[in-house]
Amino acid sequence: MSEDRLKRRRFIADMLFAGSAVAGAGLVSRWAMAQKEPPPPPPRPSSSPSPEPPRMRGEVEAPRVKGDVAPPHPGSVAPPVQSPSPVVEGEVKAR
Amino acid sequence: MRVSLVLTHQCNLACSYCYTGDKFNRSMPVELGWKALKMAFHGPREETVGVSFFGGEPMLEFKTMSRLTRLATRLAERQGRRTRLAERQGRRLELSLTTNATILTKKQLDFLRHHGFWVAVSIDGMGADHDRHRSFVNGRSSSELVWRNLEAATEELERLHVLMVLNPETIGGVPAALEQMYRLGVSRVSLLPNMEADWDQAARETARQVYHDMARVVFLSMATPEPYHVSPFADQHACSPRTSHCSFGVKDVAVSPRGKLYPCSRLVGTDTRVDVQVGTVDTGPLLDRVQAVTVRSAEKMSSCGTSGPCACVSLMPGDVQQQLSVHRFFAELIGDSVEAARLYVEELQMVAA
Numbered sequence: 001m002s003e004d005r006l007k008r009r010r011f012i013a014d015m016l017f018a019g020s021a022v023a024g025a026g027l028v029s030r031w032a033m034a035q036k037e038p039p040p041p042p043p044r045p046s047s048s049p050s051p052e053p054p055r056m057r058g059e060v061e062a063p064r065v066k067g068d069v070a071p072p073h074p075g076s077v078a079p080p081v082q083s084p085s086p087v088v089e090g091e092v093k094a095r
Numbered sequence: 096m097r098v099s100l101v102l103t104h105q106c107n108l109a110c111s112y113c114y115t116g117d118k119f120n121r122s123m124p125v126e127l128g129w130k131a132l133k134m135a136f137h138g139p140r141e142e143t144v145g146v147s148f149f150g151g152e153p154m155l156e157f158k159t160m161s162r163l164t165r166l167a168t169r170l171a172e173r174q175g176r177r178t179r180l181a182e183r184q185g186r187r188l189e190l191s192l193t194t195n196a197t198i199l200t201k202k203q204l205d206f207l208r209h210h211g212f213w214v215a216v217s218i219d220g221m222g223a224d225h226d227r228h229r230s231f232v233n234g235r236s237s238s239e240l241v242w243r244n245l246e247a248a249t250e251e252l253e254r255l256h257v258l259m260v261l262n263p264e265t266i267g268g269v270p271a272a273l274e275q276m277y278r279l280g281v282s283r284v285s286l287l288p289n290m291e292a293d294w295d296q297a298a299r300e301t302a303r304q305v306y307h308d309m310a311r312v313v314f315l316s317m318a319t320p321e322p323y324h325v326s327p328f329a330d331q332h333a334c335s336p337r338t339s340h341c342s343f344g345v346k347d348v349a350v351s352p353r354g355k356l357y358p359c360s361r362l363v364g365t366d367t368r369v370d371v372q373v374g375t376v377d378t379g380p381l382l383d384r385v386q387a388v389t390v391r392s393a394e395k396m397s398s399c400g401t402s403g404p405c406a407c408v409s410l411m412p413g414d415v416q417q418q419l420s421v422h423r424f425f426a427e428l429i430g431d432s433v434e435a436a437r438l439y440v441e442e443l444q445m446v447a448a
Contacts, residue, residue: 016277
């Protein structure tokens with residue numbers, strides 16, 4: 001098993017075995033969101049001046065709630081709304 | 096056919112609950128193992144052949160095991176069963192080993208990985224919990240060595256499975272052991288309550304708490320990219336692969352070191368129980384004997400109002416009624432804890448959505 005995978009397991013284990021509903025909710029929402037979201041952008045170079053702080057054991061990520069979005073920049077313009085193209089019977093929708 | 100080859104009655108551990116009876120120096124000759132393999136490969140070519148190595152401690156007979164493994168592989172090749180084996184260790188020849196993990200060198204792990212073995216390792220808990228029932232024959236602790244070997248096995252083997260026997264005085268330590276195994280990279284564990292132990296009220300309460308907590312952990316893990324397949328909980332989850340059932344003497348046969356056939360490896364014991372023998376490697380399983388043993392098992396189980404556990408349970412030595420009563424307790428507990436865990440995770444998922 002690769003070191004990356006082991007790290008991921010340790011992270012999951014912290015939440016799985018914490019035993020609290022908050023940890024459980026954090027775990028479920030994290031992977032539920034991960035399945036819905038597009039693939040993450042490529043990782044920042046290691047020389048990034050502002051790396052994310054390391055997560056400590058037992059520290060739980062707050063569950064993300066649908067609709068919880070960043071506020072728009074002042075003066076930004078909303079993109080035009082496009083109506084979805086009709087789905088033809090038998091057509092397979094790409095994920 | 097799936098054959099379980101009991102390579103030896105000898106073992107280097109002295110597990111207090113061991114059901115295989117007295118240990119003595121009798122091992123399976125390669126020639127006899129070869130006959131058993133030919134019996135296993137006798138069926139239709141599209142049928143999967145399973146060969147598992149059991150004991151005593153089968154790794155004490157690693158030389159015999161490696162020879163029989165090579166012979167089984169060659170038989171599979173000759174019968175054209177190799178095709179899928181080459182693709183992904185195949186489904187046509189499934190090799191497995193049940194070991195106490197005290198004898199696992201790098202070379203042996205390489206061998207097991209090379210042949211695509213499913214390796215089942217027996218560990219009852221951490222430190223003192225493990226040693227309480229699984230010390231060496233001279234009384235020395237085995238836990239440190241076993242956990243070290245487990246770690247090495249997780250690095251070398253993809254097909255690894257831990258068997259944990261639960262006892263009243265050690266069940267409280269199960270969550271910690273399961274957590275440590277998960278962190279090491281173990282993905283499959285089977286919890287096996289000792290049916291002969293005295294599960295008093297206090298022990299049952301502890302078991303209830305542990306089962307509810309662990310069912311929740313297992314069901315939560317199924318929502319992550321690193322699922323934890325802990326039986327019996329994972330078996331009830333929709334994402335778990337269905338396991339095939341034991342066919343008890345018809346397609347599943349255990350072979351003793353003397354070449355006697357039993358419908359299950361749990362019934363081999365000291366190889367003296369003629370009443371549960373169903374043939375020899377020369378005759379193959381005799382269907383009338385298999386039927387007689389199956390009927391006897393069913394009668395014993397129906398007398399206590401259950402038909403749930405494996406057929407072998409009612410034929411094991413000891414107080415059958417007590418064992419079946421413990422079985423009933425755990426069967427109900429599994430149902431309750433799985434149902435609670437399912438609801439818990441469903442609710443969390445609804446909120447997350």
